[in-house]
Amino acid sequence: MAGSNSTQDSQFSLHLSNARNIPYSPDDKRVIFSDLHMGNGTRRDDFSENSELFYSALSEYYLPRGYDLILNGDVEEFHKFTWRQIFHAWKQIYALFDVFARDGKLIKTVGNHDARLIMDLRDHHPYTVDTVIRMTGLDYPLLIYHGHQVSALYERFNDISRIGVRYFAMPLGIMNYSVAHDSQKRHFIEKRIYEYSRRERIVSVIGHTHRPLFESLTKAETLRFRIEYLLVRYRNASHGQKVKIEEEIRRHRAELVEWRSRKRRPDLQSGIYEEDDVPVPCMFNSGTVIGKRGMTCLELTRGRIRLMHWFDDRFHKEHTDHDNRRQRTLPGGHIHRLELRQATLEYVMDSLRLLS
Ligand SMILES: [Mn+2]
Known part of the structure; x- marks a missing residue:
């Protein structure tokens, strides 16, 4: 990411020297969530709405089944709130994180909204925080990182004035600036990460844009x-x-x-690969915990990667479908886990070998 006047130099690469290696085994069960943006528990806190859903999914589903919990960045929202406010508001959630951590089953990476965890708050955080996780033991490495690493590149080449907004407006709460609401920036980020992953033959599992992606594709694609x-x-x-x-x-x-x-935000730039090419399944995005229609996550179990949608039918009625085989309901009867997509990791690795 060396500074340059040439826009052709806008290639993205990760600094992998500090990546933490985690061996892959088909017997492992791992779930990846990102972008919780936990705040102070008030209406200004984007996490509030789905906090119960998140708590139930962890405590009633993933914890009893022995899953590792991977929190892939922007867990805390330090652009608007202090560590003290966040920790006080969400004691129950942290108590649950503690249970995973005690058994060595919590993995946490850093995003742009919680970057202070590897800077000034380094000594105040109870958990180990990584920047990149590298899953080894597959044909090609699977990297888990938040994805904001591309944002610096975007600011540098496209819109230097945005930095002013980020560093001066955000801490005062003047505007709710987020990459998720900027489709041009989201497109830039996804495209750079896709190109990087394909070029380097790695699988990237990211968050940051709040848009779930499976095999590098949107649902319509x-x-x-x-x-x-x-x-x-x-x-x-x-x-x-x-x-x-x-x-x-x-x-x-x-x-x-x-x-x-469905009345969606227009998203005309959804394609992230050249239209005349076959897309390579080298990029997956867990989406977000704070979605209006529930939350999404990625599961790695029994040699498969799956995109899951969790929702509570008291708040997200449109999705209730009791006849769906791919849907499971928690004992209370209101919280559902719906499998949106799944693929074997062998298929993903073969595609990378044959298509990239
Ligand atoms: Mn982010």
């Missing part, structure tokens, strides 16, 4: 690719297969139409 793939298979399929493929195409098509019809 995945559905489109799957429909195209099924259309190719359709022609040479047997009669029995054709009926099944037809059904599948119709279902995906309906899902795509439904997904598009």
